[in-house]
Amino acid sequence: MRKKTAEHRKVYLVDTTLRDGNQSPDCNFDVDTKKKFALLLDEIGYYQIEAGIPAAGKEEKDFLCQLMSEKKHIKIATWNRMNKQDIAHSFDCSPDIIHISVPVSDNMIQSILRKDRKWLEAELLRCVEYASSKESEVSIGFQDASRADPEFMLALASALKDFNICALRLADTVGILTPRATAELVGRFMLETEFAIGVHTHNDLGMAVATAAEAVKFGAMFVDTTMFGVGERAGNCDAFRFSHAIQPFYHIMPSFGNLTDQRAQISELMQSVCRKNGWLTL
Amino acid sequence: MIRIKDATLSEMKIQNNSQSDLKAFLETLQALGIEEQQLFSAGELIEANALCAAGVGSFELRGEENLHAILNRSWKHYDEIRITVSDAIYFKDYRYCFERLLHAAKQQRKEITLIVKNANCFGVALIVEWVLCGGECFVAALNGLGGYVPLEEVLVALHLQKTLDSSFDLTQFNRLKVSYERLSGEKFCTHKAILGDAIFHVSSGIHVNGVKKDPSNYEPFPPSLIGAERKIILSKYSGKSAVLMKLEQQGLDFPENQLDTLLRSVKEICRKTGENITDEAFEMLVNRMKGEQRT
Numbered sequence: 001m002r003k004k005t006a007e008h009r010k011v012y013l014v015d016t017t018l019r020d021g022n023q024s025p026d027c028n029f030d031v032d033t034k035k036k037f038a039l040l041l042d043e044i045g046y047y048q049i050e051a052g053i054p055a056a057g058k059e060e061k062d063f064l065c066q067l068m069s070e071k072k073h074i075k076i077a078t079w080n081r082m083n084k085q086d087i088a089h090s091f092d093c094s095p096d097i098i099h100i101s102v103p104v105s106d107n108m109i110q111s112i113l114r115k116d117r118k119w120l121e122a123e124l125l126r127c128v129e130y131a132s133s134k135e136s137e138v139s140i141g142f143q144d145a146s147r148a149d150p151e152f153m154l155a156l157a158s159a160l161k162d163f164n165i166c167a168l169r170l171a172d173t174v175g176i177l178t179p180r181a182t183a184e185l186v187g188r189f190m191l192e193t194e195f196a197i198g199v200h201t202h203n204d205l206g207m208a209v210a211t212a213a214e215a216v217k218f219g220a221m222f223v224d225t226t227m228f229g230v231g232e233r234a235g236n237c238d239a240f241r242f243s244h245a246i247q248p249f250y251h252i253m254p255s256f257g258n259l260t261d262q263r264a265q266i267s268e269l270m271q272s273v274c275r276k277n278g279w280l281t282l
Numbered sequence: 283m284i285r286i287k288d289a290t291l292s293e294m295k296i297q298n299n300s301q302s303d304l305k306a307f308l309e310t311l312q313a314l315g316i317e318e319q320q321l322f323s324a325g326e327l328i329e330a331n332a333l334c335a336a337g338v339g340s341f342e343l344r345g346e347e348n349l350h351a352i353l354n355r356s357w358k359h360y361d362e363i364r365i366t367v368s369d370a371i372y373f374k375d376y377r378y379c380f381e382r383l384l385h386a387a388k389q390q391r392k393e394i395t396l397i398v399k400n401a402n403c404f405g406v407a408l409i410v411e412w413v414l415c416g417g418e419c420f421v422a423a424l425n426g427l428g429g430y431v432p433l434e435e436v437l438v439a440l441h442l443q444k445t446l447d448s449s450f451d452l453t454q455f456n457r458l459k460v461s462y463e464r465l466s467g468e469k470f471c472t473h474k475a476i477l478g479d480a481i482f483h484v485s486s487g488i489h490v491n492g493v494k495k496d497p498s499n500y501e502p503f504p505p506s507l508i509g510a511e512r513k514i515i516l517s518k519y520s521g522k523s524a525v526l527m528k529l530e531q532q533g534l535d536f537p538e539n540q541l542d543t544l545l546r547s548v549k550e551i552c553r554k555t556g557e558n559i560t561d562e563a564f565e566m567l568v569n570r571m572k573g574e575q576r577t
Contacts, residue, residue, distance in 0.1 A: 144499075275472060
């Protein structure tokens with residue numbers, strides 16, 4: 001999906017409750033609740049849901065396969081680390097979108113991957129080529145983008161320009177972006193690449209909604225959210241709060257009305273699997 | 283130099299009216315670096331007549347549309363200017379407004395206190411931008427009481443922007459939280475930014491692995507900054523790294539070649555119970571498996 005048409009002022013929520021939300025120690029989704037949750041979001045009119053990590057094991061893969069066969073319109077994305085083994089697990093589920101997460105900050109490249117920038121670029125291209133060999137769309141996430149070198153990220157984006165990437169996501173992995181830093185980061189990607197830009201924000205400093213809104217102001221098309229902001233540490237961008245805040249100014253998908261109509265049902269599902277008193281509005 | 287007017291006490295419904303708890307709360311706030319208490323309520327804050335008598339000029343900024351009206355008013359009779367904004371201003375050119383106001387304040391040698399009503403969660407972002415534009419004074423309240431900007435979030439955000447001086451001691455936050463919960467009878471949500479009990483709990487394999495290699499990979503600041511501690515939680519998404527760190531944290535020995543079996547058992551228990559495994563249950567499991575190996 002390429003940017004720069006009028007259509008792109010629409011803002012699409014990408015729900016990551018079942019992936020990033022579920023990585024919180026205080027959320028324990030069972031398979032049955034996951035399925036109900038995903039199908040409810042399909043009914044609400046979500047464009048995309050990040051439904052799980054196939055490499056996590058058989059139970060997760062079985063759930064994702066089942067979801068693919070039962071869902072109607074919603075696009076199912078799977079989350080993958082940047083390696084061919086993870087992507088092969090995703091192939092087994094035939095998702096709509098294979099999302100590859102790429103740690104792009106020097107700290108992560110060196111301490112987690114124990115590699116260098118050159119290796120990262122080569123491995124990224126190898127993985128994207130492999131992921132593109134099947135029918136799924138491919139999206140890329142720049143993990144820890146808020147602490148990475150923008151020039152390096154733009155060089156990676158440039159190297160990806162000949163692939164059919166449906167979205168490029170910039171992740172504020174530890175929730176430290178300020179509005180002006182968000183504007184600069186997203187603004188540069190909008191100006192210097194042709195990709196549809198998504199953002200993934202965290203609420204460590206209480207700014208997840210604000211930085212996501214700032215990214216939208218500067219052209220981001222996809223915003224990752226979780227229900228009630230559940231997620232690791234202080235959580236993610238809260239779908240309800242974000243929708244409420246930006247709906248007077250942007251055309252959001254799903255609509256704020258559709259989302260709030262189902263709030264009670266979503267809340268009931270979430271309360272059955274998340275710790276009480278964990279998140280304010282849950 | 284940043285100056286914060288704290289509105290916590292004016293907004294808190296005190297449940298435990300003990301003098302010693304109140305004193306401890308105020309002392310901890312002071313140790314944190316907060317010198318000034320806002321001891322009147324939000325209703326009074328926007329009561330312009332009362333404030334005018336106290337030498338405070340109070341204006342509500344709605345955006346560029348009324349910025350010039352505020353700038354054109356004479357400020358000379360006021361000792362202090364208070365600007366109240368709704369956080370809906372976030373979708374307007376707030377930086378321009380802030381810069382113009384601060385420029386005018388500098389020319390007239392007045393201080394502006396910014397008050398953001400945080401209805402849409404843009405409050406911290408606006409205060410951070412206020413300070414980055416050169417603003418020094420604002421109102422905040424612990425846990426966002428009264429719809430003000432949460433003190434704990436804005437202080438840590440400003441610390442990470444390197445805009446706080448050394449007079450702020452953020453390690454006091456954990457003590458302040460205990461004191462606040464005692465006075466108000468209310469607990470912070472466990473995932474509340476900065477002060478939630480669970481924000482430094484890590485469980486998923488990917489995150490534990492990253493934290494083990496370098497905690498800054500998945501932490502915006504070290505827990506010690508606010509006087510807290512990191513904790514590894516074993517859940518169905520944990521990996522070998524988490525089990526190893528947990529064994530180390532609890533001072534337990536376990537044969538390395540049996541770690542996969544231990545991890546499988548941990549995940550199985552979590553799956554069956556739908557809960558994370560407690561430290562006690564983990565210790566019992568480890569001891570039971572060691573016993574089984576001996577027999």
